[in-house]
Amino acid sequence: xxxxxxxxxxxxxxxxxxxxxxxxxxxxxxxxxxxxxxxxxxxxxxxxxxxxxxxxxxxxxxxxxxxxxxxxxxxxxxxxxxxxxxxxxxxxxxxxxxxxxxxxxxxxxxxxxxxxxxxxxxxxxxxxxxxxxxxxxxxxxxxxxxxxxxxxxxxxxxxxxxxxxxxxxxxxxxxxxxxxxxxxxxxxxxxxxxxxxxxxxxxxxxxxxxxxxxxxxxxxxxxxxxxxxxxxxxxxxxxxxxxxxxxxxxxxxxxxxxxxxxxxxxxxxxxxxxxxxxxxxxxxxxxxxxxxxxxxxxxxxxxxxxxxxxxxxxxxxxxxxxxxxxxxxxxxxxxxxxxxxxxxxxxxxxxxxxxxxxxxxxxxxxxxxxxxxxxxxxxxxxxxxxxxxxxxxxxxxxxxxxxxxxxxxxxxxxxxxxxxxxxxxxx
Ligand SMILES: C[S@@+](CC[C@H](N)C(=O)[O-])C[C@H]1O[C@@H](n2cnc3c(N)ncnc32)[C@H](O)[C@@H]1O
Numbered sequence: 198x199x200x201x202x203x204x205x206x207x208x209x210x211x212x213x214x215x216x217x218x219x220x221x222x223x224x225x226x227x228x229x230x231x232x233x234x235x236x237x238x239x240x241x242x243x244x245x246x247x248x249x250x251x252x253x254x255x256x257x258x259x260x261x262x263x264x265x266x267x268x269x270x271x272x273x274x275x276x277x278x279x280x281x282x283x284x285x286x287x288x289x290x291x292x293x294x295x296x297x298x299x300x301x302x303x304x305x306x307x308x309x310x311x312x313x314x315x316x317x318x319x320x321x322x323x324x325x326x327x328x329x330x331x332x333x334x335x336x337x338x339x340x341x342x343x344x345x346x347x348x349x350x351x352x353x354x355x356x357x358x359x360x361x362x363x364x365x366x367x368x369x370x371x372x373x374x375x376x377x378x379x380x381x382x383x384x385x386x387x388x389x390x391x392x393x394x395x396x397x398x399x400x401x402x403x404x405x406x407x408x409x410x411x412x413x414x415x416x417x418x419x420x421x422x423x424x425x426x427x428x429x430x431x432x433x434x435x436x437x438x439x440x441x442x443x444x445x446x447x448x449x450x451x452x453x454x455x456x457x458x459x460x461x462x463x464x465x466x467x468x469x470x471x472x473x474x475x476x477x478x479x480x481x482x483x484x485x486x487x488x489x490x491x492x493x494x495x496x497x498x499x500x501x502x503x504x505x506x507x508x509x510x511x512x513x514x515x516x517x518x519x520x521x522x523x524x525x526x527x528x529x530x531x532x533x534x535x536x537x538x539x540x541x542x543x544x545x546x547x548x549x550x551x552x553x554x555x556x557x558x559x560x561x562x563x564x565x566x567x568x569x570x571x572x573x574x575x576x577x578x579x580x581x582x583x584x585x586x587x588x589x590x591x592x593x594x595x596x597x598x599x600x601x602x603x604x605x606x607x608x609x610x611x612x613x614x615x616x617x618x619x620x621x622x623x624x
Contacts, residue, residue, distance in 0.1 A: 205262050212255040215248045233328050236342050243605045250560040257559040282323045284361045287354060292347035300337035352419035359416040364570060366392040371573045381576050382523025389574040399574050400475060410477045414454035421456050428460040430607035431547060441465040446510040448473060450501055451518040454482040462490045471507050473499035501530050505537035516547040521575045524588060531592045540618040550601060550610035553581045563608045585612045595620040
């Protein structure tokens with residue numbers, strides 16, 4: 198009698214099937230097979246994207262099964278080492294010191310950044326285990342696909358810089374902050390506040406240093422590029438055309454440097470956009486409006502804890518805003534919109550949406566990563582669908598929660614509410 202396949206073998210067999218499907222997709226589209234040298238799986242049809250996700254989830258479990266629980270624990274605990282290693286790479290901007298094509302030596306990199314060669318070699322070899330950079334058989338250094346992205350896309354380094362220089366120090370202080378301020382929903386009683394020795398909330402603290410504002414804004418823009426993060430999911434995932442008429446207005450509340458507004462403006466013809474943010478952000482963003490959008494896009498300095506100055510807009514749009522604020526603060530932000538709303542105005546929120554039950558799928562983890570960021574830096578929460586329903590209902594009975602929707606292949610979700618002047622939608 199044949200022995201029943203073990204979980205390890207079963208998983209490996211299932212994975213093999215999906216991996217072959219991915220290879221077949223590349224081959225039939227004249228794409229090179231996936232490798233660490235070139236970027237692969239950039240834009241995929243939904244079915245193939247689902248196969249890719251299945252491979253990732255199974256590979257992750259396969260690795261963990263093979264590791265066993267002890268190695269799994271060490272892997273977890275050593276994550277700080279990888280982050281410290283990346284900090285070195287970020288600080289010395291090492292991707293820029295490795296040529297796009299061809300290779301260089303550890304000595305040349307060390308001389309260029311003014312650091313000891315042995316130290317540079319140690320750091321790069323650790324990075325190589327994470328598939329950043331490669332060492333040739335001759336002992337020279339070149340790019341991997343991932344480090345090449347960091348060389349070609351400075352905003353990718355900004356994204357890394359935000360994680361490593363803002364959130365990583367704050368993370369180390371999260372538990373201390375929770376002990377010092379038990380149950381706090383205040384934005385200035387966080388790990389970030391202890392790490393940076395400031396009483397200002399994260400975004401206010403950044404305002405004091407325009408370079409930190411710039412880096413954060415560029416990071417946010419970078420997060421809208423590519424795959425499951427692509428802004429295309431938002432552009433295609435909502436009926437913007439229904440509002441694209443003469444006189445239609447969308448207010449992008451806390452719209453940062455305007456990345457989302459620019460994408461929505463490109464996809465519409467008549468809709469006008471007002472991007473609101475704190476003064477330094479709004480001033481930086483205003484300088485970047487593409488010339489063809491200048492008659493429909495404007496920036497405005499506005500604190501969303503004060504009354505909304507644009508009255509009667511069709512849509513008040515908040516992307517990754519409310520997740521940075523506890524329920525008490527988020528209710529205050531929504532409350533400042535109320536006097537500006539007209540009958541039928543929509544509040545459209547775009548956020549990560551963790552499921553209401555636990556998951557072990559690695560590809561479902563992003564909303565949970567974001568939830569950790571909220572706990573570390575903001576004393577806030579990444580809300581589930583039922584949390585959103587509760588939040589809107591608690592703000593005002595005239596707000597009808599219309600529900601959530603997630604475009605296939607997207608890792609963010611749309612959450613929508615509508616204002617009814619007479620409150621008659623209430624059953
Ligand atoms: C996570 S970012 C999101 C930016 C943009 N919505 C996006 O998705 O790219 C949060 C934004 O809220 C802005 N912000 C924070 N506090 C604010 C306030 N009190 N009034 C207006 N904007 C604020 C920040 O400056 C930042 O641009």
